[in-house]
Amino acid sequence: MRQDSLFNLALYFGGFVAAMIMVIMFGILFKGSVLSIKNFGIHFFFGEEWNPPMEKFGLLPFVVGTILTSILALSLSLPFAISLAVFLGIYCSRGIVSNILRHLSDLLAGIPSVVYGFWGLFFLVPIVRNLEIKLGIMPFGVGIFTASIILAIMIIPYMSSMIVELIKMVPRELVEAGYSLGATSFDVVRKIVFPYIKSGVISGIILAFGRAFGETMAVTMVIGNVNSVPKSIFSPANTMASIIANEFPEASSGLYLSSIVYIGLWLFVITFIVNLLGNLIIRKFRAGENEF
Amino acid sequence: MVIIKKQEVKMMRKRFLSLIIVVIIFGFLPLKAEIELVGAGATFPYPLYSKMFAEYYKQYGVKVNYQAIGSGGGIRQLMARTVDFGASDAYVDDKGIKKFPAPIVHIPIVAGAVVIIYNLPIDSHLKLSPEVLADIFLGRIRKWNDEKIRKLNPDIELPNKDIVVIHRSDGSGTTFIFSDYLCKVSSEWQKKVGRGKVLNWPVGLGAKGNPGVAGLVRQIPGAIGYVELIYAKSNDIPFASVKNKKGNFIVPSLESVTLAADVPLPDDMRVSLTNTDSKYGYPIAGFTWILVYKDLANCGMSREKAKALVDLLWWMVHNGQKYATPMHYAPLSEKAQRKAEVIIKSIEFEGEALIK
Amino acid sequence: MNFRFRLFFDKAFKIAVTILSTSVIVPLILILFHIVSKGVSSINLHFLIRDQNLSESGGSGILNSIVGTFLLITIASVFSVPLGIIAGLFLVEVKSKFVEFVRILVDVLHGIPSIVIGIVTYLLIVKPFGGFSAISGGIALGLMMFPLVVKSAEESLRLVPYSLREASFALGANYVKTIFRVVLPTCIKGIIVGTLIGISRIAGETAPLLFTAFGNPYFNISPFKPVNALPLVIFNYAMSPYEEWHRIAWGASLVLVGIIFLLNMTTKIAGKKWEVQF
Numbered sequence: 003m004r005q006d007s008l009f010n011l012a013l014y015f016g017g018f019v020a021a022m023i024m025v026i027m028f029g030i031l032f033k034g035s036v037l038s039i040k041n042f043g044i045h046f047f048f049g050e051e052w053n054p055p056m057e058k059f060g061l062l063p064f065v066v067g068t069i070l071t072s073i074l075a076l077s078l079s080l081p082f083a084i085s086l087a088v089f090l091g092i093y094c095s096r097g098i099v100s101n102i103l104r105h106l107s108d109l110l111a112g113i114p115s116v117v118y119g120f121w122g123l124f125f126l127v128p129i130v131r132n133l134e135i136k137l138g139i140m141p142f143g144v145g146i147f148t149a150s151i152i153l154a155i156m157i158i159p160y161m162s163s164m165i166v167e168l169i170k171m172v173p174r175e176l177v178e179a180g181y182s183l184g185a186t187s188f189d190v191v192r193k194i195v196f197p198y199i200k201s202g203v204i205s206g207i208i209l210a211f212g213r214a215f216g217e218t219m220a221v222t223m224v225i226g227n228v229n230s231v232p233k234s235i236f237s238p239a240n241t242m243a244s245i246i247a248n249e250f251p252e253a254s255s256g257l258y259l260s261s262i263v264y265i266g267l268w269l270f271v272i273t274f275i276v277n278l279l280g281n282l283i284i285r286k287f288r289a290g291e292n293e294f
Numbered sequence: 295m296v297i298i299k300k301q302e303v304k305m306m307r308k309r310f311l312s313l314i315i316v317v318i319i320f321g322f323l324p325l326k327a328e329i330e331l332v333g334a335g336a337t338f339p340y341p342l343y344s345k346m347f348a349e350y351y352k353q354y355g356v357k358v359n360y361q362a363i364g365s366g367g368g369i370r371q372l373m374a375r376t377v378d379f380g381a382s383d384a385y386v387d388d389k390g391i392k393k394f395p396a397p398i399v400h401i402p403i404v405a406g407a408v409v410i411i412y413n414l415p416i417d418s419h420l421k422l423s424p425e426v427l428a429d430i431f432l433g434r435i436r437k438w439n440d441e442k443i444r445k446l447n448p449d450i451e452l453p454n455k456d457i458v459v460i461h462r463s464d465g466s467g468t469t470f471i472f473s474d475y476l477c478k479v480s481s482e483w484q485k486k487v488g489r490g491k492v493l494n495w496p497v498g499l500g501a502k503g504n505p506g507v508a509g510l511v512r513q514i515p516g517a518i519g520y521v522e523l524i525y526a527k528s529n530d531i532p533f534a535s536v537k538n539k540k541g542n543f544i545v546p547s548l549e550s551v552t553l554a555a556d557v558p559l560p561d562d563m564r565v566s567l568t569n570t571d572s573k574y575g576y577p578i579a580g581f582t583w584i585l586v587y588k589d590l591a592n593c594g595m596s597r598e599k600a601k602a603l604v605d606l607l608w609w610m611v612h613n614g615q616k617y618a619t620p621m622h623y624a625p626l627s628e629k630a631q632r633k634a635e636v637i638i639k640s641i642e643f644e645g646e647a648l649i650k
Numbered sequence: 651m652n653f654r655f656r657l658f659f660d661k662a663f664k665i666a667v668t669i670l671s672t673s674v675i676v677p678l679i680l681i682l683f684h685i686v687s688k689g690v691s692s693i694n695l696h697f698l699i700r701d702q703n704l705s706e707s708g709g710s711g712i713l714n715s716i717v718g719t720f721l722l723i724t725i726a727s728v729f730s731v732p733l734g735i736i737a738g739l740f741l742v743e744v745k746s747k748f749v750e751f752v753r754i755l756v757d758v759l760h761g762i763p764s765i766v767i768g769i770v771t772y773l774l775i776v777k778p779f780g781g782f783s784a785i786s787g788g789i790a791l792g793l794m795m796f797p798l799v800v801k802s803a804e805e806s807l808r809l810v811p812y813s814l815r816e817a818s819f820a821l822g823a824n825y826v827k828t829i830f831r832v833v834l835p836t837c838i839k840g841i842i843v844g845t846l847i848g849i850s851r852i853a854g855e856t857a858p859l860l861f862t863a864f865g866n867p868y869f870n871i872s873p874f875k876p877v878n879a880l881p882l883v884i885f886n887y888a889m890s891p892y893e894e895w896h897r898i899a900w901g902a903s904l905v906l907v908g909i910i911f912l913l914n915m916t917t918k919i920a921g922k923k924w925e926v927q928f
Contacts, residue, residue: 005824005825005826006824006825006826008826009825009826009829010744012736013736013739013740013743013744014740014744015736016733016736016737016739016740017737017740017741017744017748017749017752019733019737020733020737020740020752020755020756020796020800021748021751021752021755023755023759023793023796024755024758024759026770026774027762027766027767027770030770030773030774031766031769031770034769034773051494052494053494054490054492054494055488055489055490055492055493055494056488056494081670082670082671082673082674085666085667085669085670085671085674086670086671086674088667088671089667089668089671090671093664093667093668103671103672103674103675105918106675106678107674107678108914109678109682109911109914110674110677110678110681112850112854112907112910112911112914113681113854113907113910114853114854114855114856114881114906114907114910115854115855115856115857116854116856116881116884116885116888117681117685117854117884117903117906117907118681119885119888120884120885120888120899120900120903121681121684121685123888123889124684124896125680125684127513128513131513131514135515140456140458141456141458141514141515141516142458142499142514143513143514144499144510155677158674159674162674186656186657186659186660187660187663187664188656188659188660188663188664189656189660191663209761212761213761215763216761216762216763216764216765216766217763218763218764218765218856218857219856219857219881219885223885223888223889226499226500227463227499227500227501227502228495228498228499228500229494229500238499238500240500243763243765243857246765246766246769247765247857247860248463248464248500248502249463249464249465249492250769250772250860250861251363251364251366251367251370251371251464251465251860251861252363252364252365252366252367252368252369252370252464252465252491252492253366253370253465259370262769263769263773266765266766266769266770269763269765269766270762270763270766273761273762273763273766274758274761274762276761277757277758277760277761277762278754278758280761281754281757281758282754314728330868330875332781332782332864332876334864357868359864359865359866359867359868359875359876360867361864361865361876374777374780375780376776376777376780376781376782377781377782501889502889503889503890505889505890505891505892505895506889506890508890508891509889509890509891512891525891528892529891529892531891594780594781
């Protein structure tokens with residue numbers, strides 16, 4: 003029996019450590035940002051200028067960059083992700099084509115971010131650059147638009163596999179009842195499947211947003227690395243993640259380093275909240291659907 | 295249903311333990327007791343340092359792990375004492391030196407040129423003046439066929455293209471040298487932007503490292519950027535000749551940099567070479583330094599390692615200099631070399647000099 | 651009328667969905683095609699068995715980076731797998747409000763950006779210990795792998811029916827023995843699959859390594875020294891202007907994607923074969 007209580011202690015220890023990881027991370031980020039927080043407070047979020055030599059730091063350019071790329075990426079990827087999910091979940095849920103598509107989608111999801119960035123740099127950027135030349139604007143090639151496209155490609159498999167899982171959760175009886183009443187596939191999708199999985203889809207969108215928000219490597223390589231608020235979707239910019247990647251290794255002064263860690267803290271808090279929200283919604287969905 | 299038998303569990307435990315032991319042994323066992331020095335910093339001299347360290351390893355068996363993360367990174371990591379030495383083309387000023395936990399020294403290794411590269415469908419060297427350069431990087435001159443540029447280059451057919459400015463996104467000594475120069479020649483630049491490793495650039499795109507800038511300029515038609523000479527040469531990127539203080543248009547080269555480096559040298563070798571008074575000197579040149587703690591015991595190394603580091607530095611300013619010329623870096627003049635020797639001899643370990 | 655409309659929309663929808671779905675393959679095939687076609691020219695025995703050495707005329711190799719990647723993965727697994735299994739056990743075996751709290755925290759950890767984990771690891775390990783090392787990189791990667799191991803451990807443990815434990819109790823085993831001799835071995839293969847999934851996720855991570863593993867042109871298997879890794883090679887070389895370095899980066903990309911692909915395949919096959927069965 004002593005072995006049992008020791009074991010129980012070990013289990014509690016494991017759980018404790020798992021919980022402490024987050025607490026410690028927050029603590030370290032907070033401690034590192036204290037100087038910057040004292041200096042700027044919440045106004046850091048709205049500060050428009052990121053000027054290390056003059057020790058003026060503001061988060062707004064990067065917040066705008068991050069939000070623009072994430073939202074654009076989500077909007078671009080949503081139609082494709084949903085179509086793929088509907089295709090794999092309803093139209094073609096078995097068979098060779100379905101297997102191939104599913105494996106390919108998994109493969110897409112497995113490609114590392116840095117390889118996406120590399121590919122984007124060499125194949126997407128020239129295309130966007132030519133587009134910009136045709137449109138008569140500065141032929142950067144890099145910028146928010148390019149970063150959003152790469153992000154969208156990265157999100158699609160993630161979202162679609164989540165939605166396929168949700169579609170599979172719809173009770174077969176409901177779907178068949180729909181068909182037996184003369185509904186077309188379109189009707190079934192529109193009136194039975196989607197209403198059923200609505201909250202799950204919302205949760206998926208939120209989680210995908212969180213993922214796009216924190217994506218670092220691919221974005222850093224194609225976003226243009228400019229520390230001002232972007233003026234158009236073709237502007238070069240920086241996201242909260244990419245500015246950290248660019249300037250963390252050399253932030254030397256106390257305030258500079260502290261400001262960068264402060265960005266990390268904001269990133270941590272925002273992704274924490276977003277992920278919490280997404281997880282809670284999908285938990286509620288799963289709990290609710292178990293009633294069937 | 296699987297219930298693992300007692301013997302199997304014992305075997306698995308043994309295998310696991312032996313694996314852990316192997317990893318630990320490999321971790322603690324310095325194979326052949328090799329000395330490994332870790333350094334970080336500038337991309338400006340990276341091609342040269344790569345060659346130097348590779349040769350040094352061949353000759354002396356000492357490994358030098360140098361990562362080019364930018365001058366700012368080098369200074370910062372040295373401050374944090376996570377590396378044995380830092381490398382920077384921006385010397386640390388008195389204010390910055392106070393931030394270090396212990397005194398540091400700057401050892402000059404070579405001098406190099408910051409050249410202005412561009413992506414234009416023209417054949418000859420573009421000629422640029424300090425005023426035009428400042429205006430371009432301030433965003434005042436936006437097109438290549440602007441009158442001011444045309445006046446300097448009457449024989450060149452300049453296109454009606456936008457000027458796409460490329461600058462550094464990371465903390466760069468190359469940026470420091472360039473902005474130091476611009477401060478000296480343009481009061482507007484001095485007021486608006488200033489000098490530093492990281493700047494609030496009025497216009498342009500950011501790229502990481504000298505390689506990043508060269509890469510982007512190569513790809514974007516109408517781009518202009520600033521890199522160390524070798525990055526332009528080894529990629530066949532055209533670069534401009536710049537009008538110096540005495541009014542001559544100087545093509546950046548080993549010779550014109552050597553001339554620019556012929557200035558009175560302070561004992562601690564922290565000196566700027568930009569906007570040189572020399573008649574044929576290239577105006578945007580600078581030393582690149584290796585920074586170490588004056589007393590290496592402050593850096594968490596053993597006496598053996600400290601000696602190896604000092605030997606490396608001695609070699610770099612003597613025998614290592616021969617690798618500079620083929621790569622278009624200007625080797626140290628005799629004056630500079632002697633000053634460097636004095637500095638290296640002053641490096642101590644626990645109060646005792648390492649090279650007598 | 652109504653009927654025709656509905657049929658039309660149905661067909662239109664089906665066509666739209668099919669087109670959009672198959673067009674998802676377009677970027678994937680492009681990416682794979684480019685990686686393979688550009689990378690294949692760099693891959694030869696030379697490339698794979700030599701270290702990074704830029705001034706040798708024979709050209710550079712990526713052996714030290716491949717070894718570095720494996721070293722980092724090993725260290726990450728050593729940190730995350732045992733802890734992850736214990737945490738998984740905690741989530742399944744213990745009945746208390748605290749459990750739900752921990753589960754949410756672990757799920758949220760999964761979504762934390764890798765660069766933030768890199769910052770924390772730098773501040774926590776690299777700076778105080780005064781040096782970059784493979785261990786710090788491994789810990790950062792381990793932090794990212796941890797939620798995946800916990801999740802798969804929890805799921806696998808849940809799949810073991812309670813009847814199995816009851817049988818073990820009936821035979822006189824105590825709680826600990828039941829867990830270690832009966833429950834865990836039954837679902838260990840599921841846990842291994844989860845670990846492999848975690849590994850394939852972290853194999854390609856770059857951001858946390860930027861400030862921890864640091865990079866190293868020499869061959870290194872010591873956990874206490876800096877180490878290079880395939881994603882770092884790709885990142886550093888991709889943004890250079892040299893054709894030679896680009897070729898190396900493509901080769902490294904091909905090797906990295908190949909490793910991840912193999913891991914994925916193994917996971918899929920093993921997952922099917924090793925499902926918890928009774």
